[in-house]
Amino acid sequence: MGIGRLLRAARRQPVDATPVWFMRQAGRSLPEYRALREKHPMLEIARTPELAAAVSLQPVRRLGVDAAIVFADITLPLPGMGVAFELTEGVGPVIGHPVRTAADVAALRVLDPHADLPYVAETIRTLKAEVPAGVDVIGFAAAPFTLASYMVEGRGSRDFAHVKAMMLGAPDLWHAMMGTISASTVAYLRMQVEAGADAIQLFDSWVGALAPRDYAEFVQPHTRAVFAALRGTVSLIHFGTGSATLLPLMRGDGADVVSVDWRIGLGDAWSLLGPDLAIQGNLDPAALLGPWEAVRVRADEILADAAGRPGHIFNLGHGVLPSTSPDQLARLVDHVHAWRPPAW
Numbered sequence: 428m429g430i431g432r433l434l435r436a437a438r439r440q441p442v443d444a445t446p447v448w449f450m451r452q453a454g455r456s457l458p459e460y461r462a463l464r465e466k467h468p469m470l471e472i473a474r475t476p477e478l479a480a481a482v483s484l485q486p487v488r489r490l491g492v493d494a495a496i497v498f499a500d501i502t503l504p505l506p507g508m509g510v511a512f513e514l515t516e517g518v519g520p521v522i523g524h525p526v527r528t529a530a531d532v533a534a535l536r537v538l539d540p541h542a543d544l545p546y547v548a549e550t551i552r553t554l555k556a557e558v559p560a561g562v563d564v565i566g567f568a569a570a571p572f573t574l575a576s577y578m579v580e581g582r583g584s585r586d587f588a589h590v591k592a593m594m595l596g597a598p599d600l601w602h603a604m605m606g607t608i609s610a611s612t613v614a615y616l617r618m619q620v621e622a623g624a625d626a627i628q629l630f631d632s633w634v635g636a637l638a639p640r641d642y643a644e645f646v647q648p649h650t651r652a653v654f655a656a657l658r659g660t661v662s663l664i665h666f667g668t669g670s671a672t673l674l675p676l677m678r679g680d681g682a683d684v685v686s687v688d689w690r691i692g693l694g695d696a697w698s699l700l701g702p703d704l705a706i707q708g709n710l711d712p713a714a715l716l717g718p719w720e721a722v723r724v725r726a727d728e729i730l731a732d733a734a735g736r737p738g739h740i741f742n743l744g745h746g747v748l749p750s751t752s753p754d755q756l757a758r759l760v761d762h763v764h765a766w767r768p769p770a771w
């Protein structure tokens with residue numbers, strides 16, 4: 428069976444059209460997802476393979492995207508590591524007892540994904556059997572820093588005060604915690620690869636909060652360990668936001684594709700990453716709340732910036748906003764697919 432456009436682009440091979448998918452494409456912006464949510468809580472959907480696979484396929488059917496991402500959440504591995512959490516409406520994941528002390532870190536366990544999250548593997552197997560030909564299946568996990576942020580802060584944060592205090596004040600504790608997270612993440616992603624994921628994305632959503640030197644000292648060794656362990660399996664995507672100043676470091680982290688947000692031009696990002704990496708991005712998700720003309724202008728600028736060089740996966744710089752119109756997303760997919768660089 429031939430490989431999809433997304434995988435070809437991830438390998439920087441020529442494609443017949445630029446592949447496109449959207450972070451958070453399954454879920455809140457789609458009416459069919461909202462209808463299912465009336466009957467089932469989010470976590471119940473994620474833990475029920477038939478439902479999770481059906482939700483992952485919704486944007487494939489409605490929008491015509493080139494990839495399906497497994498319906499799950501970055502916080503799902505937490506209970507298996509000994510950290511209980513709840514999803515609070517309007518807030519997101521909330522951890523009742525955040526990881527702050529030496530005793531908290533010592534109590535962490537390395538995840539046993541086959542025992543703790545077998546349903547994620549089952550969802551991927553179901554998806555692989557059901558996706559249309561040419562649509563690639565993306566598995567994912569949080570990057571170690573982003574998962575650590577939730578563990579230590581207890582919820583989303585603006586200043587990351589507790590995380591940074593641990594990093595600087597108790598570096599041994601920090602590295603021990605990051606070691607357990609990385610080992611868990613490797614095991615979790617290996618399970619997803621074995622289940623049939625065509626590509627893996629590591630979400631480092633909050634990495635832009637870090638100074639480059641602190642990224643290099645406290646985070647990079649752990650992110651690198653995750654990518655190194657998965658090297659040679661499937662295509663590896665490294666997603667960050669606010670990460671423009673980290674790109675020279677991220678370049679060496681071991682991913683095949685680096686995902687950038689709208690705060691940097693694609694051409695500039697590529698100069699920092701070098702020609703050997705593929706790039707994903709980078710429309711501002713808020714642009715989709717404007718009129719189509721505003722979307723089209725920005726999409727064309729991004730495509731022109733990529734200039735048809737091999738290795739561009741069109742995406743947003745961060746997740747689809749809940750109020751986004753699915754019609755606008757579908758139109759953008761068609762527009763990206765129809766685009767050809769001057770030389771094609």
Ligand code: CP3
Nearest residue numbers: 450451452453454455469498499500501519583630632746
């Ligand atoms: O947006 C990102 O930065 C991507 C990484 C990320 C995910 N979950 C991946 C995800 C992050 C940072 C989270 C944490 C999280 N989990 C939040 C954000 C809270 C904060 O601190 O800002 C929230 C609200 C959740 C809970 C959650 N996750 C819900 C309610 C849903 C379903 C519907 C939706 O889209 O809101 C999810 C699904 C989810 N989280 C997916 C992924 C990759 C699967 C859907 C998809 O990607 O299409």
